[in-house]
Amino acid sequence: MSSVNREGKLAEEKVFKDPVHKYIYVQDELIWNLINTKEFQRLRRIRQLGTSYLTFHGAEHSRFSHSLGVYEITRKIISQFERGGYSDWPQEEKLVALCAALLHDLGHGPFSHSIEDVFDTQHEEWTCRILLGQTTEINKVLRDYDSSYPERVSAVICKTYHKPIVVSLVSSQMDSDRMDYLLRDAYFTGVNYGTFDLERILRVLRPHQGQIVVKESGMHAVEDYLMSRYQMYWQVYFHPVTRSSEIILRQIFRRAKELYGGGYPFATMLEPIKKLLAGTIEIEDYLALDEALVQTAFAQWSSEPDSVLADLCRRFLNRKLYKYVTMDKPDDKLWQQVRDCLQEIGLHPDYHLEIDFPYDMPYHVYRPGSTTAAGKEEKPPILLLSRDDRLSEISSRSDIVRSITGIHQGKYHLYYPEEPLQESAHRLPANIRELFAFM
Ligand code: NI
Numbered sequence: 117m118s119s120v121n122r123e124g125k126l127a128e129e130k131v132f133k134d135p136v137h138k139y140i141y142v143q144d145e146l147i148w149n150l151i152n153t154k155e156f157q158r159l160r161r162i163r164q165l166g167t168s169y170l171t172f173h174g175a176e177h178s179r180f181s182h183s184l185g186v187y188e189i190t191r192k193i194i195s196q197f198e199r200g201g202y203s204d205w206p207q208e209e210k211l212v213a214l215c216a217a218l219l220h221d222l223g224h225g226p227f228s229h230s231i232e233d234v235f236d237t238q239h240e241e242w243t244c245r246i247l248l249g250q251t252t253e254i255n256k257v258l259r260d261y262d263s264s265y266p267e268r269v270s271a272v273i274c275k276t277y278h279k280p281i282v283v284s285l286v287s288s289q290m291d292s293d294r295m296d297y298l299l300r301d302a303y304f305t306g307v308n309y310g311t312f313d314l315e316r317i318l319r320v321l322r323p324h325q326g327q328i329v330v331k332e333s334g335m336h337a338v339e340d341y342l343m344s345r346y347q348m349y350w351q352v353y354f355h356p357v358t359r360s361s362e363i364i365l366r367q368i369f370r371r372a373k374e375l376y377g378g379g380y381p382f383a384t385m386l387e388p389i390k391k392l393l394a395g396t397i398e399i400e401d402y403l404a405l406d407e408a409l410v411q412t413a414f415a416q417w418s419s420e421p422d423s424v425l426a427d428l429c430r431r432f433l434n435r436k437l438y439k440y441v442t443m444d445k446p447d448d449k450l451w452q453q454v455r456d457c458l459q460e461i462g463l464h465p466d467y468h469l470e471i472d473f474p475y476d477m478p479y480h481v482y483r484p485g486s487t488t489a490a491g492k493e494e495k496p497p498i499l500l501l502s503r504d505d506r507l508s509e510i511s512s513r514s515d516i517v518r519s520i521t522g523i524h525q526g527k528y529h530l531y532y533p534e535e536p537l538q539e540s541a542h543r544l545p546a547n548i549r550e551l552f553a554f555m
Contacts, residue, residue, distance in 0.1 A: 153253035161406035167361035172305035185296035190217035205323040216272035230365040309347035461540040
């Protein structure tokens with residue numbers, strides 16, 4: 117007896133217990149099989165929030181739990197569309213949308229953003245390589261279901277799918293990805309902001325002429341969601357201690373890459389890390405890269421003779437992060453003076469000083485062809501649908517949304533290792549001592 121009926125439904129629905137959504141329901145055999153591939157299971161070994169656990173010790177949740185959450189929100193939205201019988205929702209796309217929701221973060225590596233910066237790779241690109249690569253279990257499961265699925269699912273994730281409404285479920289200014297990570301990250305970091313009424317938002321979404329819009333009466337729920345996004349960015353994602361740990365990570369990879377390129381004789385080197393440093397990494401080794409492996413490499417490197425690399429690794433593992441001072445305005449002259457001083461006291465300005473300037477756009481109004489401050493293509497605006505079927509862009513109606521539209525900038529943060537600087541404080545000029553508050 118097969119446990120699957122003719123429509124590809126499991127004979128018995130599977131459930132995952134989840135702290136954010138209570139339960140996550142799986143009815144399709146295809147979804148169940150995708151979850152059980154080794155590439156998807158790997159996401160259990162990658163934290164959703166990278167180094168944030170060094171700031172918020174509860175933030176140990178994985179990309180696995182987030183991916184299931186995005187799937188569950190997408191499933192709820194579609195089921196609401198189906199219950200409402202809306203003709204603007206293409207029903208035949210349901211399973212493609214669910215697969216894309218589940219698999220959208222498949223290509224994330226350990227501490228993705230730092231690795232992407234140093235090695236110039238992109239997790240979206242890896243996601244598509246894993247989906248389309250003939251040797252992966254994910255590809256086989258999708259292909260066995262329908263030979264067009266690997267292509268279709270990856271097109272939704274890469275935002276090139278021919279039906280934009282499917283893309284906007286998983287990727288827009290109010291998509292299931294953002295809704296899940298805001299709630300999940302708030303829950304696991306333990307912060308009070310970041311929550312909003314998900315059930316209410318799901319009830320007011322409507323498919324309308326090839327896009328997803330919000331019933332006018334849901335405007336306040338959307339305001340709440342955008343405010344929570346704003347709060348989470350400044351209180352959690354841009355937390356200066358988290359930024360400090362990301363800087364250390366980036367410096368470690370940068371130093372290791374520099375040493376490797378210069379023929380430095382590493383005492384030991386794990387194979388996938390070696391290929392990463394050499395720039396020759398392929399799918400199989402990429403999939404072997406998880407946070408445990410990277411941290412093992414850091415433990416090995418912390419006893420390397422290269423003192424810069426060893427010190428950075430020990431700092432990361434023992435959470436001896438860089439301290440910071442803030443400045444309202446940029447000051448190139450002063451920054452150059454700091455670099456010169458570091459050099460003079462025997463430090464390495466490229467590794468012992470970093471200037472960080474966080475900024476974000478909680479919500480932005482789309483102008484055709486324009487890009488965000490981060491250089492990414494802008495996502496379409498959130499539209500409200502009135503009772504008489506007219507659409508209006510939300511910031512034209514809401515003072516709250518208008519107040520958080522556009523770029524929000526933080527302060528300049530100068531990160532530095534405190535102890536060696538403090539030890540040589542007597543050799544620093546008065547203005548630099550004052551900057552770092554050394555007496
Ligand atoms: Ni995501």
